[in-house]
Amino acid sequence: MSRLHGVYPYLVSPVDAEGRVNADVLARLVDDLIGQGVHGVTPLGSTGEFAYLSRVQRTEVVRATVRATAGRVPVVAGVAATATADAVDQARAWQAEGVDGILAILEAYFPLKDDQIEAYFRAVADAVDLPVVLYTNPAFQRSDLSLDVIARLATHPRIVAIKDASTNTGRLLSIINRCGDDIDVFSASAHIPAAVMLIGGVGWMAGPACLVPKQSVALYDLCREGHWDEALRLQRRLWALNEVFARHGLAACIKAGLALQGYAVGDPVPPQRPLAVAERDAVAAALAAVD
Template sequence: MDIPVVIYTNPQFQRSDLTLDVIARLAEHPRIGYIKDASTNTGRLLSIMNRCGDALRVFSASAHIPAAVMLIGGRGWMAGPACIIPRQSVALYEFCKAGRWDEAMALQRRLWRINEAFARFNLAACIKAGLSIRGYDVGDPVPPQAPLTAEARKVVEMALRELT
């Protein structure tokens, strides 16, 4: 099978990270064509792009920097908040692809409210609550993760209300 593989690095949750040398070696594998990096370090992303070229296309895993990642040559982002703000996420992507950086940054700044809420609470709980607020009851996060408290849910709800 020729299924493409995405490397996913998330040092915050993995408690370790792949070095640039290891990433460059993995990029040589014919099925590995992408990396989703959650380091939030745009300098690291630029180093990966410089070392790997077109062999490894970069996606941001952090929703707070997608415009910056696209500006330096990234392909996009894969992040939880996009699940609850899909229209705004697509608009941001389209602005970036078209090189409309002023509009992209203005929208990126507006979307920051969602990221502030997500940074305060559990990511899965925020996504689940956000989907529920949007009318998609997907249940609670899987234990040991707890659902948002009523107060935390209000924070997510207010951030979403500001975007619509």
């Protein structure tokens, strides 16, 4: 089973007021990201607003992304559900669409015990012949992956990585120490990616990379080459973007930033709201500081 590494932008889902997915805008974004050197792309991550899209819209986003990449970089598509059967169905559908990997997300409503959480992710991994990345984000999920569950899932032949957005770098180090080579660790935008790379991470999957792909790839290369002083200087500049997103909402900020860069990605899907003028100005100022 192939291993994944590098910078994977969480793509936005360009949806107009009538609910139509703008595949042309998504294709242009994907093409530009690849041109800037990203290592892969991830539709239907958090920035892709998966929780607000219908199954038809999700399918259109995945299909458009696979078509746009044309095999140039891996597509790791998000699968998210409350019901195991739904997650399995999505995973199989995305494999049929031609994705290269699955990002598995659990949208629990009722609290679940460890064995139930583990069974959900195993079912997704058993359903496909693709590498699977576990995604845990305790700030938004009702049922998190414990260290014991992660360690057991790491032995599954198709579960190759985890993207942990807990904001706890010590937890990531615990995962690395417990699982060793059985599972790779990706950072999130809520972490400082350079720090995660320093302790053994293999890259990051995050929405801000849509806005600063060149700088994100440069940071990854500096970390891989061990140029830590330069990496930390660049990391400090990029962190200002994350501070803006934390205040004003990730998907709305990424879409606003892309609009400022000339991509007609549309507003966040309701009931989310677009940024106010002052909030858009804050995004613009953060982008200008990075450039």
